[in-house]
Amino acid sequence: MTTPNTVNYPIPADWQHFERLSIAIMSAIFQKRFRQYGRNGQRQDGVDLYCKHDGTFIAVQCKGRNQGYASRLSPDDINKAVKSTERFQYKIDEFYILTTGPDDKNLEQRAFELSYSHSESGRFTIHVLGWQTLENIIREHESIQRSFYKGFFKKLSIKQYSILIATGCLLVTLSILGAHRYVNYYNETSAQQKATSEDTEKFVALNDKLIKIYNHCNEMMASNILSSSFELKQFCTIPIAKQLESIDKFVQKTSLSIDARAYDNMRSMIDVLREDHRQGLIAVEMTRFFEDIIIQSQKEMCLPEKQRNKDVAKGLRTVAEDAVNQQLQFYYVLNDFIFPGMESMKAIALTSARQINGQPVPQSMLDQANRLSGILKERSGYKLNKSQTPFSLSLMKVYSSRNIEMSVSLPDPVEELRWNDVLMRSISMSFLGRNSDVQALVTCDVFRTEALQHFRKEENEIRKKAESL
Secondary structure (H helix, E strand, O other): OOOHHHOOOOOOOOHHHHHHHHHHHHHHHHOOOOEEOOOOOOOOOOOOEEEEEOOEEEEEEEOOOOOOOOOOOOHHHHHHHHHOOOOOOOOOOEEEEEOOOOOOHHHHHHHHHHHHHHHHHOOOEEEEEOHHHHHHHHHHOHHHHHHHOHHHOOOOOHHHHHHHHHHHHHHHHHHHHHHHHHHHHHHHHHHHHHHHHHHHHHHHHHHHHHHHHHHHHHHHHHOOOOOOHHHHHHHHHHHHHHHHHHHHHHHHHOHHHOOHHHHHHHHHHHHHHHHHHHHHHHHHHHHHHHHHHHHHHHHHHHOOHHHOOOOOOOOHHHHHHHHHHHHHHHHHHHHHHHHHHHHHHHHHHHHHHHHHOOOOOOHHHHHHHHHHHHHHHHHHOOOOOOOOOHHHHHHHOOOOHHHOOOOOOOOOHHHHHHHHHHHHHHHHHOOOOOHHHHHHHHHOOOOOOOHHHHHHHHHHHHHHHHHHO
């Protein structure tokens, strides 16, 4: 038989065959039998298969019942599939869309967006399994292979049995040949185990480097009520984006070195990290908007007093609060979800490598790996409420956002003092990385001549510190 991990399984010839295969696949994933909902010709409200598992109602739609079987799906098809369940009479907790079309990150992204939207209204999460993912699951379960792909299990004919008996007299020769084949198999297995171990070590190293970057980003943000956009980029968004790209490419390259479920979990975590990185970029832009107003207010001093726009800084406090709240969102997501998620992703890689190599898996490592699905589910429904006292809350970053309740009514004298601190620091932090603006203020005598050199020195120190970490 061709080894399951190297077989490219053919797509079922018709929709009915695909539905039976889907029942077997979903039953294998959850270790509980899935059932067909209704029969052909009956109204099914978007649900083809279902199962109640540990108090969770899981619904499945096998794309292609009516038309377009085996065609490539679009994000709009995901929208329609979800909408088709609106009249389903039972509450759905998990909704799976199975397709013979290829895996597609655009479909996964749409499913993530809908899941995130549903979480706010308590509706179900959506998962899209393309044919490559389904193939990986088939490779893991011999029972599915024997039921749906018997052709890969060749049986000996009577003639072949006769030949086998006739060659019994060549026992010595066959023994030597068998020993030779065993040595080859042992060498191949050892090579595969070595490659798996090496890939795992490389992934752990990449993962640890990303954790280190997040740690330094976290430390930088924790030390400031409001960090500058320049600091956020140097310590957070730029190095995080670069390392995420390296991890993504490595996981894609080594997908065959880990089992399918571990690969899917790691892909899901990487997608979440990318989404959270976008939240960091939003924090940079909102902070930069605040800094733009500060710079513009300074440039007004270059004009004669009668020509100055006295309203240029109008609403500055609100803009600053929005920037602080966005940075708080990024900071608490980092501590509450990204750090534990990264540790769980490392445990998944180590667990998968041990299982492939036939090594025992410590229960603590297994528990850490199993936490990822819960972390991802909780993350999809997380939203930091906008704080009424953001400047004071920024000094409480040593706590989890779940344990902080701000009940002080505004105006609060302490809050006002901290706002004044932010305002004073903003005059210097806003000009980091903006040499042309500094030069303009030097030219009109608002800044001293040495100001440009001062800011360049501070920028270089920040870059040097960020690059050395």
